Amino acid sequence: MNPVLDDISHRRYNPLRGNWILVSPHRTKRPWQGQEEGPSKNTLPEYDPKCYLCPRNKRSGGAQNPDYQETYIFVNDFSAVKEDQVDYETETTATADKSSLLMRAEGVKGKCFVVCFSPAHNKTLADMSIKEISLVVETWKNLYKDVQQNTPFRYIQIFENKGESMGCSNPHAHCQAWTTSHLPEEPAAELKNMIEYRKKNNSCLLCDYLALELEKKERIIAENDGWLAVCPWWAFWPFETLVISKKCIKNILEIEGERDVDLFAEIISTITIKYDNLFETKFPYSMGIHQAPLRGTDEEHAANHVHFHFLPPLLRSATVKKFQVGYELLAEPQRDITPEQAARRLQALSTELYRNKLEGSA
Amino acid sequence: MNPVLDDISHRRYNPLRGNWILVSPHRTKRPWQGQEEGPSKNTLPEYDPKCYLCPRNKRSGGAQNPDYQETYIFVNDFSAVKEDQVDYETETTATADKSSLLMRAEGVKGKCFVVCFSPAHNKTLADMSIKEISLVVETWKNLYKDVQQNTPFRYIQIFENKGESMGCSNPHAHCQAWTTSHLPEEPAAELKNMIEYRKKNNSCLLCDYLALELEKKERIIAENDGWLAVCPWWAFWPFETLVISKKCIKNILEIEGERDVDLFAEIISTITIKYDNLFETKFPYSMGIHQAPLRGTDEEHAANHVHFHFLPPLLRSATVKKFQVGYELLAEPQRDITPEQAARRLQALSTELYRNKLEGSA
Numbered sequence: 001m002n003p004v005l006d007d008i009s010h011r012r013y014n015p016l017r018g019n020w021i022l023v024s025p026h027r028t029k030r031p032w033q034g035q036e037e038g039p040s041k042n043t044l045p046e047y048d049p050k051c052y053l054c055p056r057n058k059r060s061g062g063a064q065n066p067d068y069q070e071t072y073i074f075v076n077d078f079s080a081v082k083e084d085q086v087d088y089e090t091e092t093t094a095t096a097d098k099s100s101l102l103m104r105a106e107g108v109k110g111k112c113f114v115v116c117f118s119p120a121h122n123k124t125l126a127d128m129s130i131k132e133i134s135l136v137v138e139t140w141k142n143l144y145k146d147v148q149q150n151t152p153f154r155y156i157q158i159f160e161n162k163g164e165s166m167g168c169s170n171p172h173a174h175c176q177a178w179t180t181s182h183l184p185e186e187p188a189a190e191l192k193n194m195i196e197y198r199k200k201n202n203s204c205l206l207c208d209y210l211a212l213e214l215e216k217k218e219r220i221i222a223e224n225d226g227w228l229a230v231c232p233w234w235a236f237w238p239f240e241t242l243v244i245s246k247k248c249i250k251n252i253l254e255i256e257g258e259r260d261v262d263l264f265a266e267i268i269s270t271i272t273i274k275y276d277n278l279f280e281t282k283f284p285y286s287m288g289i290h291q292a293p294l295r296g297t298d299e300e301h302a303a304n305h306v307h308f309h310f311l312p313p314l315l316r317s318a319t320v321k322k323f324q325v326g327y328e329l330l331a332e333p334q335r336d337i338t339p340e341q342a343a344r345r346l347q348a349l350s351t352e353l354y355r356n357k358l359e360g361s362a
Numbered sequence: 363m364n365p366v367l368d369d370i371s372h373r374r375y376n377p378l379r380g381n382w383i384l385v386s387p388h389r390t391k392r393p394w395q396g397q398e399e400g401p402s403k404n405t406l407p408e409y410d411p412k413c414y415l416c417p418r419n420k421r422s423g424g425a426q427n428p429d430y431q432e433t434y435i436f437v438n439d440f441s442a443v444k445e446d447q448v449d450y451e452t453e454t455t456a457t458a459d460k461s462s463l464l465m466r467a468e469g470v471k472g473k474c475f476v477v478c479f480s481p482a483h484n485k486t487l488a489d490m491s492i493k494e495i496s497l498v499v500e501t502w503k504n505l506y507k508d509v510q511q512n513t514p515f516r517y518i519q520i521f522e523n524k525g526e527s528m529g530c531s532n533p534h535a536h537c538q539a540w541t542t543s544h545l546p547e548e549p550a551a552e553l554k555n556m557i558e559y560r561k562k563n564n565s566c567l568l569c570d571y572l573a574l575e576l577e578k579k580e581r582i583i584a585e586n587d588g589w590l591a592v593c594p595w596w597a598f599w600p601f602e603t604l605v606i607s608k609k610c611i612k613n614i615l616e617i618e619g620e621r622d623v624d625l626f627a628e629i630i631s632t633i634t635i636k637y638d639n640l641f642e643t644k645f646p647y648s649m650g651i652h653q654a655p656l657r658g659t660d661e662e663h664a665a666n667h668v669h670f671h672f673l674p675p676l677l678r679s680a681t682v683k684k685f686q687v688g689y690e691l692l693a694e695p696q697r698d699i700t701p702e703q704a705a706r707r708l709q710a711l712s713t714e715l716y717r718n719k720l721e722g723s724a
């Protein structure tokens with residue numbers, strides 16, 4: 001990398017999302033008096049009678065969880081989208097012309113699922129074995145297949161929201177999967193850029209990016225035979241990670257066979273353990289998988305390349321969090337440490353979970 | 363409005379920014395165990411010897427503030443961009459072709475200012491008189507003129523970041539103004555859409571939107587002879603406000619004459635008082651002015667229309683904050699209450715500040 005970028009203010013372009021990020025690497029010494037969070041410890045019980053995700057407990061919707069032993073999937077009791085609702089038609093009035101340009105709306109149908117990763121109330125992905133994570137991957141694959149075959153919906157967004165500082169209401173490890181009648185903004189923007197890139201360059205955007213990162217070796221955090229994890233060139237969150245499949249697969253159904261599933265599970269394990277080790281805390285993040293639509297054109301399918309994003313808010317310690325406010329909301333996303341600096345720190349970390357070596361940890 | 367939108371999941375399009383928002387109005391009863399903040403009280407002193415923004419105090423950069431009586435402006439001691447730095451040239455290597463597509467960067471120069479609204483440590487915009495706010499408006503105008511005449515920069519982003527929950531490190535009311543060699547993402551996206559709208563429809567996007575909102579009267583929060591404040595059709599934040607100039611002015615220099623400046627100050631006063639009255643707290647927000655670039659083409663100038671955005675995170679009370687996480691980061695921004703419901707609540711509120719009637723308030 002041009003070493004001058006370690007020192008000067010600059011912008012970097014995210015060709016996947018199509019936006020720019022302001023990078024201010026000289027700025028890491030400014031004072032901080034913001035909100036502080038206590039460090040999290042693994043003091044949770046294996047079973048919590050008040051947790052609506054633990055086996056055998058009642059949920060607030062009234063349903064009772066089974067005595068599940070591996071993963072458990074159910075329809076969210078407070079779904080953001082519903083399967084059954086009236087169809088929406090745009091209004092027609094005297095001002096319909098301008099309204100239809102400036103006050104556009106469209107109905108959205110869908111279904112929201114919750115996937116518990118394990119019956120244990122106190123196990124995050126970082127605490128789980130490769131085999132246990134593989135069961136989660138299999139559950140995701142089954143869900144993708146199920147909604148593709150049995151619903152009319154266009155996209156499924158699998159995402160995990162972890163940690164109180166991310167507004168997550170329950171420490172019992174789980175993810176959500178929202179399937180919708182439309183292709184949402186983020187995967188839509190990525191898909192548009194991947195399609196354009198493919199047309200212009202006759203190659204896959206993420207295949208080309210993967211090759212560049214493997215050659216430059218400046219932003220690699222972890223790697224195995226199936227996956228590469230980098231702090232991407234255009235990272236916005238301080239310790240953001242982009243995990244790219246080495247094969248140009250289109251959706252997670254193409255992760256076939258035990259070994260490939262295990263490689264997927266392994267890279268998730270490595271990333272989440274490194275994250276927890278970074279500040280010796282249960283590292284909060286939002287994570288999500290981007291892949292081909294459930295229902296898409298041939299062009300949409302061909303241009304895709306499975307990847308997932310980890311978007312963590314922590315900045316300098318377990319108690320200092322990045323806020324996305326002010327200039328970032330009104331003008332442009334901004335970061336202080338460079339992605340290369342962040343990648344070096346994550347790269348150097350052990351893949352053994354810090355709290356397994358602590359006395360008194362569950 | 364079509365009443366069905368009060369009940370069903372739908373998406374709304376933001377023609378100014380060019381993105382979609384998912385609206386889930388049926389979802390306002392889901393449980394919440396997220397982070398809580400204490401309600402803020404006006405117990406601050408008028409002068410705080412430890413505040414780096416109060417008159418006569420030393421800043422951490424070493425400079426001493428003057429004994430200012432009205433507003434006070436200075437260059438940020440920890441600027442995100444600098445006036446003087448080396449120029450950046452993209453690297454040329456064997457892989458320069460793909461690098462130049464996938465690892466693009468450009469140097470950014472600029473200058474960051476801080477503007478203290480008043481010498482009083484304990485006065486927010488909601489506490490200030492119209493005359494005091496008018497002085498702030500004049501300061502913004504002078505700054506715009508100054509950087510336009512005396513710097514080479516392309517854009518100035520004036521923004522206020524208020525409240526601990528927005529990561530703001532100091533309660534002494536102030537805004538920032540970052541002027542940069544480039545046009546940042548948000549105003550650039552808006553400008554692109556305004557230019558396209560103008561070409562297609564031979565009219566101004568925000569003039570047309572203003573007329574529609576005045577006709578429909580469903581999302582109006584406040585209004586005077588100069589400005590209209592609405593919770594926009596496409597609002598993302600629960601109580602987001604878009605304040606639009608009634609005249610199609612291009613930048614704040616065109617707010618000429620005492621009466622026009624006072625109307626500007628008045629609408630700011632009204633919005634910030636209503637915000638504080640909503641949950642009887644010092645309402646946090648990020649606020650910013652969007653206007654014509656300091657240096658732009660004729661087309662860019664013509665398509666512009668001065669407006670400002672208030673983006674507040676509070677959701678249901680002084681202690682329940684919206685988190686932008688999970689699905690929103692990975693897939694699509696989402697809100698629960700409709701903009702019409704939010705507007706009705708803000709519209710109904712008094713324009714007298716609640717804490718002026720409380721005993722023991724400063």
Ligand SMILES: [Zn+2]
Nearest residue numbers: 190290307309
């Ligand atoms: Zn993606």
Ligand SMILES: [Zn+2]
Nearest residue numbers: 552652669671
């Ligand atoms: Zn704007």
